[in-house]
Amino acid sequence: MIRVAECSRETKETRIKVKLTLDGTGKSTIHTGFKFLDHMLTLLSTHSLIDIELEASGDLTHHVMEDVGITLGACLNKALGDKKGINRYGFAFIPMDDALARCVLDFSGRKALILNLNLNECNIEDVAVEDVIHFFNSFAEHAKMNLHLHVLYGEDQHHKVEAAFKALARAIKEAIEIVSQEIPSSKGTL
Numbered sequence: 493m494i495r496v497a498e499c500s501r502e503t504k505e506t507r508i509k510v511k512l513t514l515d516g517t518g519k520s521t522i523h524t525g526f527k528f529l530d531h532m533l534t535l536l537s538t539h540s541l542i543d544i545e546l547e548a549s550g551d552l553t554h555h556v557m558e559d560v561g562i563t564l565g566a567c568l569n570k571a572l573g574d575k576k577g578i579n580r581y582g583f584a585f586i587p588m589d590d591a592l593a594r595c596v597l598d599f600s601g602r603k604a605l606i607l608n609l610n611l612n613e614c615n616i617e618d619v620a621v622e623d624v625i626h627f628f629n630s631f632a633e634h635a636k637m638n639l640h641l642h643v644l645y646g647e648d649q650h651h652k653v654e655a656a657f658k659a660l661a662r663a664i665k666e667a668i669e670i671v672s673q674e675i676p677s678s679k680g681t682l
């Protein structure tokens with residue numbers, strides 16, 4: 493079975509279209525209007541092996557980052573369906589030159605976000621740090637995941653966020669892998 497989902501979201505602020513193929517090869521076509529976000533979502537696809545087609549436009553950076561997070565998270569949750577057979581948990585430590593990131597996550601059906609990107613500047617390339625944080629918040633909420641994402645150390649701001657996205661990607665790859673015939677919960681539902 494190929495796990496695929498499409499989601500779109502249109503408001504007065506933004507228009508977002510996403511298609512995900514979970515059992516993909518890491519191919520992506522991503523246009524958000526923000527180069528750094530495109531770069532990060534391309535990494536997310538490459539290292540999770542999820543194929544991502546994403547088109548986004550909108551008025552403000554903050555709105556686009558938020559709504560891309562919402563739509564991408566909702567689409568991931570939709571593609572996971574009843575989560576039958578998935579690993580459910582995933583974790584990864586990923587270095588990016590001077591930076592080290594750790595991601596531990598659970599597709600529990602509930603949102604929790606424990607995030608520290610260890611950033612000490614306000615902007616990275618063409619996005620604001622607070623919008624990156626907002627993206628992770630929206631993504632975790634709509635993917636219905638517990639996301640514990642930390643940059644343990646690093647010097648370069650770009651490297652720190654890049655390490656975080658790569659760790660997220662590798663943890664997702666592990667968590668969505670089909671490893672059994674069962675829904676991985678003692679409650680019988682996720």
Ligand SMILES: [Mn+2]
Binds near residue numbers: 531654
């Ligand atoms: Mn880079």
